[in-house]
Amino acid sequence: xxxxxxxxxxxxxxxxxxxxxxxxxxxxxxxxxxxxxxxxxxxxxxxxxxxxxxxxxxxxxxxxxxxxxxxxxxxxxxxxxxxxxxxxxxxxxxxxxxxxxxxxxxxxxxxxxxxxxxxxxxxxxxxxxxxxxxxxxxxxxxxxxxxxxxxxxxxxxxxxxxxxxxxxxxxxxxxxxxx
Numbered sequence: 001x002x003x004x005x006x007x008x009x010x011x012x013x014x015x016x017x018x019x020x021x022x023x024x025x026x027x028x029x030x031x032x033x034x035x036x037x038x039x040x041x042x043x044x045x046x047x048x049x050x051x052x053x054x055x056x057x058x059x060x061x062x063x064x065x066x067x068x069x070x071x072x073x074x075x076x077x078x079x080x081x082x083x084x085x086x087x088x089x090x091x092x093x094x095x096x097x098x099x100x101x102x103x104x105x106x107x108x109x110x111x112x113x114x115x116x117x118x119x120x121x122x123x124x125x126x127x128x129x130x131x132x133x134x135x136x137x138x139x140x141x142x143x144x145x146x147x148x149x150x151x152x153x154x155x156x157x158x159x160x161x162x163x164x165x166x167x168x169x170x171x172x173x174x175x176x177x178x179x
Contacts (some may be wrong), residue, residue: 035156036070039095046095047072047079055158057096059105059178065171071096073160084112085172093162094174101153105146105176107161112170113137120169125160126150146176 031042040049048068055070063069065085076092116137123129128150132142152159163171 035097035158039158040070045074046070047074047077055095055097056099057176058099059102059176061175063094063174065173073162076163082170084170086170088163088165088169088171091162091164093160095158095160097156097158098151098153102148102151102178104148104179105151106179107142107144107146107174107176109142109174110172111140111142112172113140113167114170115167117167118169119166121162121164123162123164124150125162126152145179148179 031038033042034054036046036049036051036053036055039046039055048070050068050070053070057063057071063071065072066081066083068081069086071094072086073093073095076088076090078087078089080087113134114137116135118134120132120134120142121129122132122144124146128147130144132144134140146161163169
């Protein structure tokens with residue numbers, strides 16, 4: 001009888017541990033984390049982690065790239081930040097959400113082009129594209145309009161604004177104002 005009691009306790013312990021491990025595996029596959037945490041740690045899409053930011057861009061706000069920005073994608077940007085900004089090599093972008101629908105955004109980008117003749121393709125993940133050619137080297141100010149029809153405005157839906165360049169560029173800041 002003592003042997004059967006031990007077996008019963010052993011079976012109960014194995015069942016409890018199995019339930020615990022299955023629940024832990026379930027939590028690992030269904031994490032309940034913030035959007036910024038998911039983008040940085042789980043999906044590896046953003047370059048910098050700055051706490052639990054909501055990834056919401058307020059039109060008019062200046063994204064300063066001489067300091068780490070949670071909006072920068074991991075691909076295309078150097079992870080070194082300097083007083084010249086962040087370096088784009090090839091294709092990189094910005095993830096941002098909007099709190100409310102806008103008719104459009106007028107974007108201004110401040111950047112440094114080390115050589116003349118840079119071609120920059122700007123696009124939104126939802127299909128809009130625009131090409132800009134830089135004739136000169138040095139400090140540049142680019143402006144372009146992002147049509148509201150291509151912008152998402154929902155709490156957990158991010159826009160991805162990508163920049164593709166044929167040469168290395170240093171981005172200092174970006175500002176988007178609502179139209």
